[in-house]
Amino acid sequence: MSEQVERIKTLIIGSGPAGYTAAIYASRADLKPVMYTGMEPGGQLTTTTEVDNFPGYPEGIDGPTMMMQLQQQAERFGTDVRIGMVTAVDFSDEIGGLHKITVDDSKFIEAETVIISTGASAKYLNIPSEQRLRGGGVSACAVCDGFFYKGQEVAIVGAGDTAAEEASYLANICKKVTMLVRKDHMRASKAMQHRVNSIDNIEIRYNTEVDEVLGDQVVEGIRIVDNQTGEKEEISVTGLFIAIGHKPNTDIFKGQLDMDETGYIITQPKSTKTNKPGVFASGDAQDKIYRQAVTAAGTGCMAALDAERYLAAVESKEMMAS
Numbered sequence: 001m002s003e004q005v006e007r008i009k010t011l012i013i014g015s016g017p018a019g020y021t022a023a024i025y026a027s028r029a030d031l032k033p034v035m036y037t038g039m040e041p042g043g044q045l046t047t048t049t050e051v052d053n054f055p056g057y058p059e060g061i062d063g064p065t066m067m068m069q070l071q072q073q074a075e076r077f078g079t080d081v082r083i084g085m086v087t088a089v090d091f092s093d094e095i096g097g098l099h100k101i102t103v104d105d106s107k108f109i110e111a112e113t114v115i116i117s118t119g120a121s122a123k124y125l126n127i128p129s130e131q132r133l134r135g136g137g138v139s140a141c142a143v144c145d146g147f148f149y150k151g152q153e154v155a156i157v158g159a160g161d162t163a164a165e166e167a168s169y170l171a172n173i174c175k176k177v178t179m180l181v182r183k184d185h186m187r188a189s190k191a192m193q194h195r196v197n198s199i200d201n202i203e204i205r206y207n208t209e210v211d212e213v214l215g216d217q218v219v220e221g222i223r224i225v226d227n228q229t230g231e232k233e234e235i236s237v238t239g240l241f242i243a244i245g246h247k248p249n250t251d252i253f254k255g256q257l258d259m260d261e262t263g264y265i266i267t268q269p270k271s272t273k274t275n276k277p278g279v280f281a282s283g284d285a286q287d288k289i290y291r292q293a294v295t296a297a298g299t300g301c302m303a304a305l306d307a308e309r310y311l312a313a314v315e316s317k318e319m320m321a322s
Helices: 017-028 043-047 063-076 128-132 142-149 161-173 190-197 293-321
Strands: 005-013 033-036 080-082 086-090 099-103 107-116 120-122 153-157 176-180 202-205 208-214 221-226 232-235 239-242 246-248 279-281
Touching (some): 005 017, 005 099, 017 033, 017 043, 017 063, 017 107, 017 293, 043 063, 043 120, 063 080, 107 293, 128 208, 153 161, 161 176, 161 190, 161 202, 176 208
Parallel strands (some): 005 033, 005 107, 153 176, 176 202
Antiparallel strands (some): 086 099, 099 107, 208 221, 221 232
């Protein structure tokens, strides 16, 4: 058994902007990082056709290309990027202890430090036409993609604070925003409800759901249904934004890491440290507020620096003990 266990200094779980940025910093610090990409190499940005708001790309870039370039940059400094899924973890409670990781139910790793960057997945309506047109007018991030619909008519699905905030954002740049609320009331705070109700070009449709997204290659409209009467209606929009929440990809860490009620990993203020020594969390797995590629990259950098300092402190303590 011991011959099958691989010992590494820094393991990175996940491969979005947070993971790749952590890998760049960790490899440059000679932490010899090993990254397992997970089921969705590159994370949510691989489903984004255009990224216009990441610094350094004046002409914009498509998401998959950007992730490929980040991977190449990480590999240039020595990151070992591997395709695989972490299927079990056993984090140590001891400072300087080894964290036991299982990959694909068959490979065993002992890591001195672990950086978690497993991200979060946007919740969708799971209508076939919606899934088919993701990237063609269907988006789960108004702040990311709203700019492409400047002066156009769009719709947004959701009833919470995030939906209200994104509807307000879209109203500033779009001709009209139709907000679709499944129930007869919104879940958003009163302040956010007052905001959307006070904006002239936001129309709120209650007891309304999306029945079908219309269009072959791009969104041309949606068919909506009144869930009280069953009456259906088609409205013309060029963009459909889904704002019904995100689910952090953290189930595997439950019971070991401190999390909030929705599964986001809790980190210490102004750091990426979790409640386990030598385990750090970055990106959308611990950030439910900003959820942007650039903020994920920033916390990836922080996680690598935190891991480097942790290892230096452990090494210093061991030298003093000897």
